[in-house]
Amino acid sequence: MGSRSYGQFCGVASALTMVGERWALLIVRDLLVGPRRFTDLLNGLPAIPTNVLSSRLKELEGHGVIRRRVLPLPEKGVVYVLTEYGSELEEAVLALGRWGARSLTVPAEHEIVTTDSMIMALRTTFRAHYATGVRCGFQLNIGDVTVHARVDDGHLHAAAGHLPDADLVIETGPQIRALMAGERSPEQALDDGSVRITGERDLLQLFTRLFAIDARLPAVA
Structure with a gap:
């Protein structure tokens, strides 16, 4: 899928190959809240370029972390959801959130709350x-x-x-x-x-x- 290899037979290296690219874990974070359309993810991550979001979704899908689900009528369209495998990232994402929150001070001018x-x-x-x-x-x-x-x-x-x-x-x-x-x-x-x-x-x-x-x-x- 074009992801960089760390050249190590290691669980951490394997995880980073799948979700260590820029924006990947923030996409997972938002999908832990619920299914999201492509436009929903763009709105929730306004700084991500459209082509990067497309690439990350393809990579995450290729690694079995997310999948596409077709909505029935009358909603119509496609949403992205976490697979069972991807949902297992919740504990790691929550732990990272707790760890990262310790270093927060005040938001910079360009930083938003979603x-x-x-x-x-x-x-x-x-x-x-x-x-x-x-x-x-x-x-x-x-x-x-x-x-x-x-x-x-x-x-x-x-x-x-x-x-x-x-x-x-x-x-x-x-x-x-x-x-x-x-x-x-x-x-x-x-x-x-x-x-x-x-x-x-x-x-x-x-x-x-x-x-x-x-x-x-x-x-x-």
């Missing part, structure tokens, strides 16, 4: 061990992106759009990262206006307990 990336961020940062017995719905409005998370006794369902019966609605921007990393307390974020809520203030504390970024970085020698 719906799929925010859904995966919720799945990445969810701490199930704190959610036993918790039943609560959260809606996050981050600029133009609206996602929601429903927690049900240790289980999480995160998806796009509004949650009509949300217990807490959070309105914010990139400041959500500092809140989830514990760099700003819920009280500080509410008092300075960087976060606005509809619902009980205590639920924002619960949100930061359930969804947290480990911001600790190793000391530089």
Whole structure:
């Protein structure tokens, strides 16, 4: 499929041959949220050139990571979905997300938050061990992106759009990262206006307990 070989008989090298090319894992990330049309992937990855997206999809399909599925009428068209083999990348993608989130600070001028990336961020940062017995719905409005998370006794369902019966609605921007990393307390974020809520203030504390970024970085020698 034109992928570069690392010349090593190694599982890591094999994995990188399949998903190590630029954009490949971000395509997998978005497909972990659900099936996507070609145009959906372009909209979710606005910086990717069309020809590169086409190449990555062909490579991933050739490696058995994704497949095309024809939609029945009346929808009509083709969507890309992960194969069973490709779906096994979820654990690795979530682990990479947790690891990478530790180095985030503030977004650069050209960096955006997308719906799929925010859904995966919720799945990445969810701490199930704190959610036993918790039943609560959260809606996050981050600029133009609206996602929601429903927690049900240790289980999480995160998806796009509004949650009509949300217990807490959070309105914010990139400041959500500092809140989830514990760099700003819920009280500080509410008092300075960087976060606005509809619902009980205590639920924002619960949100930061359930969804947290480990911001600790190793000391530089």
